[in-house]
Amino acid sequence: MRDAWCCAAVLVIIYAISFVLSRFExxxxxxxxxxxxxxxxxxxxxxxxxxxxxxxxxxAFEYVIMxxxxxxxxxxxxxxxxxxxxxxxxxxxxxxxxxxxx
Numbered sequence: 001m002r003d004a005w006c007c008a009a010v011l012v013i014i015y016a017i018s019f020v021l022s023r024f025e026x027x028x029x030x031x032x033x034x035x036x037x038x039x040x041x042x043x044x045x046x047x048x049x050x051x052x053x054x055x056x057x058x059x060a061f062e063y064v065i066m067x068x069x070x071x072x073x074x075x076x077x078x079x080x081x082x083x084x085x086x087x088x089x090x091x092x093x094x095x096x097x098x099x100x101x102x
Contacts, residue, residue: 010044065089 018037024030056062065086072082 011041014041014044061093 014037018034021030021033021037025034069082069086072085073079
């Protein structure tokens with residue numbers, strides 16, 4: 001859980017910096033700063049992904065949901081909708097697995 005908070009805090013800080021820098025995006029040094037910020041954000045997202053992936057259950061259903069979510073992102077579907085649908089599938093799966101265990 002600590003890793004998630006750390007990643008979230010860093011993302012918020014980078015977002016705040018990019019918000020300020022976007023006011024001055026026509027300046028060449030600011031454009032170069034954005035290149036560095038993009039690289040940093042990508043690295044942090046990869047860090048968060050690896051942390052979450054390592055701690056999660058991995059089965060056929062989970063891989064199908066992951067692939068479907070990835071395709072949905074690539075098709076431009078709103079991330080909030082993707083998260084809500086994935087959460088709903090996760091809840092349904094947990095309920096079904098709970099019934100099977102009884």
